Amino acid sequence: ETGVTQTPRHLVMGMTNKKSLKCEQHLGHNAMYWYKQSAKKPLELMFVYNFKEQTENNSVPSRFSPECPNSSHLFLHLHTLQPEDSALYLCASSHAPGGSASPLHFGNGTRLTVT
Amino acid sequence: RKEVEQDPGPFNVPEGATVAFNCTYSNSASQSFFWYRQDCRKEPKLLMSVYSSGNEDGRFTAQLNRASQYISLLIRDSKLSDSATYLCVVLSNTGNQFYFGTGTSLTVIP
Numbered sequence: 001e002t003g004v005t006q007t008p009r010h011l012v013m014g015m016t017n018k019k020s021l022k023c024e025q026h027l028g029h030n031a032m033y034w035y036k037q038s039a040k041k042p043l044e045l046m047f048v049y050n051f052k053e054q055t056e057n058n059s060v061p062s063r064f065s066p067e068c069p070n071s072s073h074l075f076l077h078l079h080t081l082q083p084e085d086s087a088l089y090l091c092a093s094s095h096a097p098g099g100s101a102s103p104l105h106f107g108n109g110t111r112l113t114v115t
Numbered sequence: 116r117k118e119v120e121q122d123p124g125p126f127n128v129p130e131g132a133t134v135a136f137n138c139t140y141s142n143s144a145s146q147s148f149f150w151y152r153q154d155c156r157k158e159p160k161l162l163m164s165v166y167s168s169g170n171e172d173g174r175f176t177a178q179l180n181r182a183s184q185y186i187s188l189l190i191r192d193s194k195l196s197d198s199a200t201y202l203c204v205v206l207s208n209t210g211n212q213f214y215f216g217t218g219t220s221l222t223v224i225p
Contacts, residue, residue, distance in 0.1 A: 033213075042119075043159075043202075043215040055211060091156055104204075104213055105150050106158040 003027045006091050006107035013081065014115055021076040021110045023091030030096040032074040033104065034066060037088040049074060050096055081114045088112075116141050121203050121216035129224050132193050136219045138203030139185045147206035150177055150188050152199045153218065159202055162188075193223045 004025045013019050016042040025032065034046040048056035049068040063085075074091055092111045095102035121138045128134045140148075148165035163170065165177040165186050176189040190197055203216035 040217075042217045047213065048211065050211070074165075103161045104159075104162060106160070109158050111156070 001089065003105050004091060004093055004107035006089075006108055006110055009108065010111050012049055012113045012115060013078070015081060015083075017081075018077070018079040021089055021091075021112075023073075023074040023076075023107055025072055025091075025093040025105070025107075027104070027105060029093035029102075030071050030093045032068060032071070033092040033094075034064075034074065034076050035090040035092060037090060037109075040089075046076075062086065068101075078112075081112075083114050086113045118142065118214035119203055119205050119216040121219050123217055123219060124150065125220040125222060126169060126225055127222045128193055130193055130195060132223075133189065133191045134193060134221065135190075136188045136201055136203075136221075137185050138187070138216050139183075140203075140205045140214070141184070142205070143181075144208035145205045146208050146210070148177075148179060148186050149204040149206075150175075150186075151202040151204055153202055154199050162201070190221075193221075195223050195225060198222045 007022045028093050030051050032049045035043045036046055037043050045058045045065040046060045047066040052068050063080050067075040088109045093102040094104050119140050123168040126134055151159040152162045153159040163177050165179050167179055169178040174191045178187045178211050200218040200220050202218045203215045
């Protein structure tokens with residue numbers, strides 16, 4: 001079983017739809033992240049949760065709504081998205097920040113297309 | 116100024132060649148550094164952490180130059196399977212934010 005699992009792998013949705021992305025990690029980490037990767041751009045941090053508490057919200061539009069019920073699960077709820085929101089959405093986890101440096105471990109991503 | 120800057124390439128090298136990538140970072144207080152590899156349409160995967168004394172893992176060598184604020188990745192005896200995008204990642208000194216470069220594209224040619 002992979003360390004960080006994301007579902008679905010692919011998602012096509014209309015601008016009026018509501019959908020959710022799911023992420024689960026089995027690495028015993030306490031920090032979880034959502035990143036967006038658009039073509040030709042570096043990864044953009046969206047949200048960070050540390051011990052289930054949101055510690056970063058990188059000026060993300062409210063049409064993206066994260067939820068972290070526990071340290072192992074992370075959701076990204078989507079509603080009224082725009083075509084420019086089409087991208088690869090990556091979940092990642094790490095040990096809690098502030099201690100010894102822990103690299104990020106990524107899930108395999110959800111490729112989202114907004115029509 | 117960007118937190119992390121990389122030459123996007125592309126680097127096209129023949130099999131067996133040695134290739135080096137550099138990456139510069141802006142915050143001199145940054146403490147931790149990593150190289151990730153990303154294949155087309157897949158997630159980034161950790162290639163190696165970069166330690167102050169430099170470190171080697173098989174054909175891959177990573178080095179850190181704090182005075183000049185850059186890290187490097189050297190790949191020796193390139194294989195076709197090394198073709199990918201290599202991402203430079205810097206962890207902020209506060210430990211709560213990872214900064215990514217845009218990535219350097221490598222294609223190893225038969």
